[in-house]
Amino acid sequence: MLHNGKLFWPHTFEGHDYPQLDTSIQCEVLIVGGGMSGALSAYTFAQAGYQTVLIDKGKIAAESSAANTGLLQYMSDKALHECIEDFGAEAAYHFYRQSYEGLSRIEALCHELPDDVRFIKRESVLHASKKKDARFLKKEYVALRKYGFPCQLLDKNELKKRYDIEAAGALITYEDAEINPYIFIQRLLEKAVSDYDLQIYADTELASWRTKKGRVVCRTTGGAEITANHAVYAGGYADNHFVKKIKKRKLVRSYAIVTQPVTELWPRNAMLWETARPYLYMRHAQENRIVIGGLDDNQKRVPGKWRIGRKTQKLKREFARMFPHIEIEIDARYGARFGETKDGLPFIGEVPGKKNCYMLLGYGGNGTVYSAFGSKMLLDMVQGRRTQMQQIFRLDR
Secondary structure (H helix, E strand, O other): OOEEEOOOHHHHOOOOOOOOOOOOEEEEEEEEOOOHHHHHHHHHHHHOOOOEEEEOOOOOOOOHHHHOOOEEOOOOOOOHHHHHHHHOHHHHHHHHHHHHHHHHHHHHHHOOOOHHHOOEEEEEEEEOOOOOHHHHHHHHHHHHHHOOOOEEEEEHHHHHHHHOOOOOEEEEEEEEEEOOHHHHHHHHHHHHHHHHOOEEEOOOOEEEEEEEOOEEEEEEOOOOEEEEEEEEEOOOOOOOOOOOOOOOEEEEEEEEEEEOOOOOOOHHHOEEEEOOOOOOEEEEEHHHEEEEEEEEEOOOOOOOHHHHHHHHHHHHHHHHHHOOOOOOOEEEEEEEEEEEEOOOOOEEEEOOOOOOEEEEEOOOOOHHHHHHHHHHHHHHHHOOOOOHHHHHHOOOO
16 A cells, blocks of 8 residues: 555545456557546546556555545646756746646546536645745746746735735745545546446556567456557556656655544635645645645655654644644544655656557656646657657656
């Protein structure tokens, strides 16, 4: 398991039981992984008319996606002006534009799904953790505005008046959203199965893949063979032999709590985060609950109960420091493995040396958004539409 503790999202929906694959099959596209990246990829290819199969080594959305805190933002953990400095203006702009469009795609998909996915647009408030961070926020505001991204810069007084937050200033981004990530995956796959004939197999683990005569031959640990024209590995934050050659990946762990329903929230139910690293973040959730997360540490081993208890009590104290008038009680608390990259970009593309084998690894704070645009990018690659922009996210960069 990639998480430990008591989760919240799986208790909001009874997941489907999908069969285990016990015989050899063929398909046009195989998707490996039933989390956010795999679900979006499977839906994308199935909707495009490909005979698509999705497999997962366990249950659908049971690993990292069950611990996903459901904040959807176009702004990355790595600020746009930092991306410009590191990659150049063109690559940085395309990265942020893809994220913005990926968020829009999620919204469009949610309009086709039941309301229980709980997609709600929210303002995001990135506030200065220290007084000197106000300069960082202004620099980012200038970069975002230059390229047309919706945002606003607030000074100390405006921030206090609008959001009841004491800080030197804040950057507000618009068109962001909150979602129930677990239900979104379940509903999206339901639609792909019913409307586009997606086949799903649970408890079916990929053991190996290789290319043979232009096709991808995959074997499961149970001995079944899947032969596909194309295969996409979307295994989330698993640390295995499939991803060991990717040099710039980094596995850490993060913590979160979900509160009991509260009688009062901060103004406008905005999503909150800060300039400090690692940062603290907060969001509203269904039934007037609050999700509080952060306090990442640089270890990949899934944390134990003692560590989770210590970290989540600190999350509670940090919330009380910001909003002393809002009383909270913890309902769910957990720690989970989380993936980052050393350059701040996700991994999307063909596996070097393995023709027709692809990976979509949405490492970073915006994994859901990265998966939304990354799945479309992989569809373009499979259909022969190659662009220079795809080089930004290649696996061997």
